[in-house]
Amino acid sequence: MLELLKRFGARKLDYLKIFFPEISKLCESTISSVKALCMTFFKEAFKWVGDVAKTFTDKLKKQQLDELDKFYADYKPDEPIKPSR
16 A cells, blocks of 8 residues: 555545555554554655544554654655655
8 A cells, every 4th residue: 555655646546545444453463564564654645645644543552643743743845745656
């Protein structure tokens, strides 16, 4: 999903919202690499869809929410994000 989002952008992924709950569940994984990929997905999704991505992160753990909040506060796009394809 992350690679599709980067390559094609949110407009080509009209049904992106259905993946947010599943990825939120994967954030609870005991495998650290899975958690890291989920967090990267939420960060990338925020770049594309903005505050809409925040509505799907309310069930994450406090530490994960703090990490995302810090990213949201620090993220300042230099130029509009564009798909790589």
